[in-house]
Each structure stands twice: as structure tokens, then as C-alpha cells.
Amino acid sequence: MGCNITNMKPLFPRRSSNTNKLDAKIPQHKISGLYDGMAWYYDVWAHFTEKKAQDKAIELSKIEDGLTILDVAVGTGKLFNRILKRNPNGINIGIDISKGMLTKAKSKLSKQPNQNYSLEIGSAFDIKMDNHTVDILFNNYMFDLIPFNQMGSIIDEFFRVLKPGGKLVLVNMTKAERLGAGLYERIYRIYPLLMGGCRGVQQNNLLTEYRFRVITREYVQQMLFPSEVILATKLSE
Numbered sequence: 308m309g310c311n312i313t314n315m316k317p318l319f320p321r322r323s324s325n326t327n328k329l330d331a332k333i334p335q336h337k338i339s340g341l342y343d344g345m346a347w348y349y350d351v352w353a354h355f356t357e358k359k360a361q362d363k364a365i366e367l368s369k370i371e372d373g374l375t376i377l378d379v380a381v382g383t384g385k386l387f388n389r390i391l392k393r394n395p396n397g398i399n400i401g402i403d404i405s406k407g408m409l410t411k412a413k414s415k416l417s418k419q420p421n422q423n424y425s426l427e428i429g430s431a432f433d434i435k436m437d438n439h440t441v442d443i444l445f446n447n448y449m450f451d452l453i454p455f456n457q458m459g460s461i462i463d464e465f466f467r468v469l470k471p472g473g474k475l476v477l478v479n480m481t482k483a484e485r486l487g488a489g490l491y492e493r494i495y496r497i498y499p500l501l502m503g504g505c506r507g508v509q510q511n512n513l514l515t516e517y518r519f520r521v522i523t524r525e526y527v528q529q530m531l532f533p534s535e536v537i538l539a540t541k542l543s544e
């Protein structure tokens with residue numbers, strides 16, 4: 308039997324574009340408590356800084372009704388709400404480690420017509436779904452609070468649950484690529500809690516190392532807040 312070397316996970320992965328960059332300062336075990344406390348105002352912050360990037364994520368995902376869609380780190384459900392409108396007859400699952408963010412999401416989504424979804428406490432490190440079951444996996448503004456040395460295990464988990472050829476739609480706070488956009492990372496260096504523990508990351512090279520094909524990476528800036536929006540597909544095992 309032949310073996311396609313290009314699709315195998317490397318034994319000694321290349322250094323990603325994140326290597327030696329600013330690492331996460333808030334440990335994972337403190338994140339759920341932090342976001343429980345931020346849930347009441349998160350949507351206001353996101354409206355002014357993250358909406359443009361999420362518009363782009365929805366556009367790139369090209370959702371067709373009837374798919375299995377997983378939103379990891381669903382937060383207060385802003386993006387999930389838009390997914391539900393496009394996938395009324397599919398399977399829609401949102402998970403997050405913060406009870407406070409999920410409570411906010413549940414209250415928001417209870418008012419919309421498509422009640423065909425589930426919202427559960429769950430971690431990106433251990434997704435309670437079978438292998439090869441997800442058509443599109445969304446993950447927005449989560450890797451920017453994950454330590455570099457833990458990112459690989461999450462990408463492995465995304466790879467496991469996605470169907471071959473399945474789409475990964477990733478949005479992250481990223482490094483400034485235009486004048487003035489370094490402001491938020493300067494705030495993070497002084498007071499990371501004020502940034503919800505988020506700093507700029509660049510995930511396209513890491514995805515390639517972990518057997519994804521990056522279709523596009525777009526830089527989006529809103530109120531000087533720098534985001535990357537990545538569409539990638541899972542290569543075969």
C-alpha cells in the first residue's frame with residue numbers, strides 16, 4: 308500500500324509563525340471565571356471591535372442548510388445566532404467552558420425562531436463528539452488566549468471531529484498589520500485582564516503543520532482592533 312508522506316503529521320513540526328512571540332498570560336483554569344465576569348458587557352465590546360471579522364467568517368463559510376456545524380468557544384452566541392439562521396434543518400452545536408457566557412447565549416437564542424440547537428459546557432481540548440462528524444467548525448477569538456504549547460492538541464481535536472474536507476473557520480485577534488493596531492497588544496502587555504487575556508496570534512502556518520489546507524487568510528481591522536479570518540479545510544488522514 309502506498310503512503311502519502313505529504314499528508315502525514317511531521318515528527319518534528321516546523322516552527323510556526325507564533326514561535327517566540329508574546330505568550331498567554333492567563334492560565335486556562337482561570338479563563339472560565341474571567342469570562343463569567345465579562346459576559347454582561349461582552350457583546351458591546353464585540354460589536355465595536357469584532358463584528359467586521361465575524362461578517363467575513365460567515366461569508367467565507369458559505370453555509371448550506373442541513374450541515375453539522377460546531378461552534379467551539381461559542382461565547383454569548385452572536386455568531387451562533389447567525390449560523391442558526393442559515394442552518395435551520397441541520398445540526399447546530401455550541402460549546403464553551405464559561406457558564407456565564409453560555410447563560411447569556413441561551414437567553415439570547417431562546418428568542419429566535421430556530422430552536423434546533425444545543426449549547427453545552429465543553430472544552431476545545433476534549434470535544435464530546437465522534438470522529439469525522441462535523442462539516443464546519445467555527446472557532447472565534449479563542450486561540451488568542453491559549454498558550455502556544457497547548458495549541459497543537461486543540462488543532463488535533465478539531466482535525467479529529469471534522470469530516471475529511473470539512474471546513475475550519477477561525478477568527479483570532481492577530482498582530483497589527485496597519486498603523487495604530489498595536490494599541491491593544493500594548494494594553495495586554497501591561498494589563499492582560501483588560502484584554503480578556505487575548506493577544507495577537509497568527510495561526511495559518513500552524514494549521515498547515517497540523518494537516519489543514521489554508522484556503523485564505525484575511526486581515527480585518529475594526530476600531531484599530533486587528534483580526535485574522537482563516538478558512539481552512541481538513542486534508543485526508
Ligand SMILES: C[S@@+](CC[C@H](N)C(=O)[O-])C[C@H]1O[C@@H](n2cnc3c(N)ncnc32)[C@H](O)[C@@H]1O
Pocket residue numbers: 338339342353357379380381382383384385386402403404405408429430431432446447448449452503505
Ligand atoms: C474572546 S471570547 C469569544 C467568544 C465568541 N467566540 C465570540 O467570538 O464572541 C473567548 C471565549 O472562549 C472561551 N474559551 C476559552 N478557552 C476555551 C476552551 N478551552 N474551550 C472552550 N471554550 C473556551 C471563553 O470561555 C470565552 O467564551
